[in-house]
Amino acid sequence: MAGKTYRQAINEAILQEMRRDSTVILLGEDVAGGTGAGGEGDAWGGPMGVTRGLVSEFGVGRVLDTPISEAAYMGAAIGAAASGLRPIADLMFIDFAGVCFDQIVNQAAKYRYMYGGQDKIPLTIRTMMGAGLGISSQHSQSLYPIFSYFAGLKVVVPSGPYDAKGLLISAIRDDDPVIFCEHKALYEMVEDVPDEPYTIPFGEANFIRSGGDVTIVAMSSMVHVATKAATELARQGIECEILDPRTSSPLDTESILESVEETGRLVIIDESGPRFGMASEVAAVVAEEGFALLKAPIIKVTPPFVPIPAAPNLEQLYIPDVAQLIVAVNKVMES
Amino acid sequence: MQSTKELLVAYRSMRTIREFEERMHIEFAKGGVPGFVHLYAGQEASAVGVCANLSGKDVLLNTHRAHGPAIARGADIFAVAKEIYCRGEGLCKGRGGSAHLHDVKSGLWGANSGVGSGVALGCGAALAARNLKTGGVAVALVGDGAVNQGVVSEALNLASIWKLPLVIVFENNGYGEATAVDYAVAGKDLYKRAAAFDMPGVKVDGHDYFAVYDEVRLAVERARAGHGPSIIEAKQIRYFGHFEGDAQTYRPKNEVEQCRQGNDCLKRFRQHVLNENRVEESDLNSIDTEVADLIDRVYKEAKAARFPGEDELMQSIYASEYQG
Numbered sequence: 001m002a003g004k005t006y007r008q009a010i011n012e013a014i015l016q017e018m019r020r021d022s023t024v025i026l027l028g029e030d031v032a033g034g035t036g037a038g039g040e041g042d043a044w045g046g047p048m049g050v051t052r053g054l055v056s057e058f059g060v061g062r063v064l065d066t067p068i069s070e071a072a073y074m075g076a077a078i079g080a081a082a083s084g085l086r087p088i089a090d091l092m093f094i095d096f097a098g099v100c101f102d103q104i105v106n107q108a109a110k111y112r113y114m115y116g117g118q119d120k121i122p123l124t125i126r127t128m129m130g131a132g133l134g135i136s137s138q139h140s141q142s143l144y145p146i147f148s149y150f151a152g153l154k155v156v157v158p159s160g161p162y163d164a165k166g167l168l169i170s171a172i173r174d175d176d177p178v179i180f181c182e183h184k185a186l187y188e189m190v191e192d193v194p195d196e197p198y199t200i201p202f203g204e205a206n207f208i209r210s211g212g213d214v215t216i217v218a219m220s221s222m223v224h225v226a227t228k229a230a231t232e233l234a235r236q237g238i239e240c241e242i243l244d245p246r247t248s249s250p251l252d253t254e255s256i257l258e259s260v261e262e263t264g265r266l267v268i269i270d271e272s273g274p275r276f277g278m279a280s281e282v283a284a285v286v287a288e289e290g291f292a293l294l295k296a297p298i299i300k301v302t303p304p305f306v307p308i309p310a311a312p313n314l315e316q317l318y319i320p321d322v323a324q325l326i327v328a329v330n331k332v333m334e335s
Numbered sequence: 336m337q338s339t340k341e342l343l344v345a346y347r348s349m350r351t352i353r354e355f356e357e358r359m360h361i362e363f364a365k366g367g368v369p370g371f372v373h374l375y376a377g378q379e380a381s382a383v384g385v386c387a388n389l390s391g392k393d394v395l396l397n398t399h400r401a402h403g404p405a406i407a408r409g410a411d412i413f414a415v416a417k418e419i420y421c422r423g424e425g426l427c428k429g430r431g432g433s434a435h436l437h438d439v440k441s442g443l444w445g446a447n448s449g450v451g452s453g454v455a456l457g458c459g460a461a462l463a464a465r466n467l468k469t470g471g472v473a474v475a476l477v478g479d480g481a482v483n484q485g486v487v488s489e490a491l492n493l494a495s496i497w498k499l500p501l502v503i504v505f506e507n508n509g510y511g512e513a514t515a516v517d518y519a520v521a522g523k524d525l526y527k528r529a530a531a532f533d534m535p536g537v538k539v540d541g542h543d544y545f546a547v548y549d550e551v552r553l554a555v556e557r558a559r560a561g562h563g564p565s566i567i568e569a570k571q572i573r574y575f576g577h578f579e580g581d582a583q584t585y586r587p588k589n590e591v592e593q594c595r596q597g598n599d600c601l602k603r604f605r606q607h608v609l610n611e612n613r614v615e616e617s618d619l620n621s622i623d624t625e626v627a628d629l630i631d632r633v634y635k636e637a638k639a640a641r642f643p644g645e646d647e648l649m650q651s652i653y654a655s656e657y658q659g
Contacts, residue, residue, distance in 0.1 A: 023467070066493065071485060073458075080466075085467070113651055115445060118437065118438075120654035174655060
């Protein structure tokens, strides 16, 4: 056990799975970096350096830099998954899903069901989401709820290094297409992460903090916003229970309802949009299945309904924060 | 050169597709076939010319005009018909229907409504064949309409830079749905796009089984030897509409009739093999009779087959225990 960053934990998961299983391949834009350029290979490991070193160990037959052709290499990853490989396709930014949406939702998601269960598609799509780097609307979205809409896909949203490693190993070993959504603001986060491989099952929420007054559901980087708010609220005498579902598909609705049964109050904080997003989904589940448990109306803390601006001051206004969450919790405590 | 036996297999396959599609045209009009149906009649020489070059380790990817390629690849024709009728014992248990025939055990990676996606998926199948050292190749049959999809251009580039064991056949039947190739495609010769992606490209008469067979053989050999992908454009005419029910008012009068009379792939095949004394006419005639009988049985059985059980609705969404 050692302190490792989110970046190191993800790299280690891929490295260990590629050593364990020769059918695991990695493909995407600049996953090695520098291919064919005449200088040093293994130049990037992706823009955040997450996959650095892998091409040196596994070679260009298993770590493949692709052209900027998301539709082609995503389709190829699906075809390879149907043909005996276990690909990890790196979609550099989740925003670029726009280019290969057809492959993900009409090919990968449908392949098994539409063809009568003949195939399995053991594909992991690693991608990066989230605001905070001042890179505007086309590189900052948290689009994971969109993929959670589709039967046939699984969606994983890890909030820290420990979960990232265990969930990624589960994703790679899974026989279905999994969208693994890393938050770009978390790569430097350090946690104790075991050196050996381990798995974390999908669809099991992590109870981050227990408390009897309010349930807060948070995923990805919002877990850390929730933790800070809960510490502050505890000083005011309000005890928050924080649940991180960790995967939005499957979604552990049972744990959310159990917690609401204890607290009677629910606040959902999420970085995806305010409409038709993760917060809306969780609110709908609790309204439908746990209405009688509620002592107060559910509150969603989300970004406003607007594309994401580059200007740092505006971007900070966009991202849900501790102050907004504290206001929301205080409000549900009024009823 | 193909043996007499191989020629008879090819003829039987083409005749089976023709009879199957002509009958489907009649049956569809009567009702009882769910969804859209896109017939392959007229284009048999390309699917059969392709599949005659493939072995069990190879895979075929194709489009919504799916019945012909499925039969050519050797999928069980009873299961093909049942799938088109969306029955429980269809190739895909009635989930895919006419446009999504798929049969892993026959090396039929499948028909796809994403008309250009087969080229991208084929890149992956080819990559897997190379990494797993199976010696297999992938063949993607796509129509002229798909040539204008971005995913096809992207995938052609990917296949070329990675030198994948992939063969791409553009079946140019003159129309992308109801829009003419002459209007929709810049540069009327689709095969010339190969030059931009640094791969060989040829055009063949898509009503000539032997021309298709010969070019595909070269392309498959090249792919199998590790020299990368090729494009073959098969110019042809479809005998029916984009889908059944298409009134085809956009087509020149007599286009189909002239082709049926003077350029039909089955007639030309017969003429060719008889002129060269490579088969007995009586063998061809026997095949015609046997196929007619087979098609009768296929349709009878398909129409009588059960629909999928209601308990099947929520099955096989995921490979794992979790089903959503």
